[in-house]
């Protein structure tokens with residue numbers, strides 16, 4: 125049995141970044157960029173009006189002129205290609221190009237308009253009119269050829285706007301892994317069935333598939349495998365065509381626990397079996413090597429659903445992130461314990477808990493959890509307190525590490 129840190133290191137040692145692919149802009153959020161993205165336009169592409177109003181020469185205003193004939197109306201998407209002369213104004217809308225001769229825009233609310241002798245005239249009521257006012261100069265935000273997002277950056281939804289502006293209709297990104305989930309156990313039936321005596325529904329398959337979807341490009345739920353070597357081997361073989369195969373059940377010491385043997389028969393080499401973690405001790409991890417490199421990563425997670433979930437968060441998610449080119453971020457923070465807690469010392473324990481920001485600090489309450497088969501309590505949890513296996517008593521107010529559930 126190995127420590128959690130040692131297991132994480134062994135998993136990381138097998139990981140490599142998957143190949144790059146080109147994806148349409150609509151699909152790239154959450155991916156890592158495989159090349160710098162440069163802009164093919166200046167932003168803004170011209171000196172741009174930032175207000176609806178009237179463009180004038182600020183030196184006219186400084187010289188005391190307040191009434192101007194309006195020589196053009198410029199709306200967004202159009203332009204006025206002549207030079208505006210001293211003493212003249214143009215009406216201009218937000219987003220329209222500022223014509224030559226104009227160096228300030230006075231907002232419409234600080235003007236009044238009239239018709240004089242059939243011509244439009246604007247009167248400035250503004251107190252000030254300074255050079256450059258309400259104009260964004262060409263290329264202020266970015267220039268043609270400038271790198272807007274560098275290689276290695278995780279693309280956020282917030283980045284999609286600037287990528288669109290820069291003309292990145294497709295982006296080179298690191299491929300996210302594909303993943304198959306296979307739940308094993310003679311006692312399992314599908315969620316759509318009513319379990320007969322001695323049976324339970326397959327909770328892990330849908331749960332693991334859903335967790336994996338946040339980090340993978342394609343997730344296949346292979347359903348339920350019975351505890352039979354031959355039938356299991358056929359399903360595992362299918363699962364090995366994905367980058368990552370996650371099994372649940374069949375990795376403990378029971379007479380029907382045949383997952384490790386089936387995996388090894390199919391050429392998956394064991395990297396470790398059993399980790400000092402609670403819940404999740406029986407976890408199995410191995411890899412299958414194709415021509416020169418690992419091409420399948422396989423986890424055998426313990427069947428108890430909370431064990432499966434904890435193992436997914438702690439061990440599987442960091443591998444999925446590494447394959448996709450991300451650096452797994454530290455997901456722990458420190459919080460104050462909201463009540464006393466005691467445990468049998470031994471393994472590091474991930475305890476379903478509720479974290480709240482209260483009175484300017486993180487306060488965490490361990491829930492009344494009934495053990496690794498109790499999924500219902502987990503629905504009320506938003507984190508796990510990570511209780512040190514060396515201690516048996518924890519007091520209200522103690523600072524404890526908290527593992528957050530989301531992958532952010």
Ligand code: AMP
Nearest residue numbers: 307309326327328373374376426427428
């Ligand atoms: P195992 O790891 O196969 O020994 O299973 C441990 C416990 O988890 C047993 O009580 C199983 O019935 C239960 N279990 C196994 N697989 C699942 C599953 N997919 N969904 C819910 N419970 C499961």
Ligand code: MG
Nearest residue numbers: 309373374427
């Ligand atoms: Mg089983």
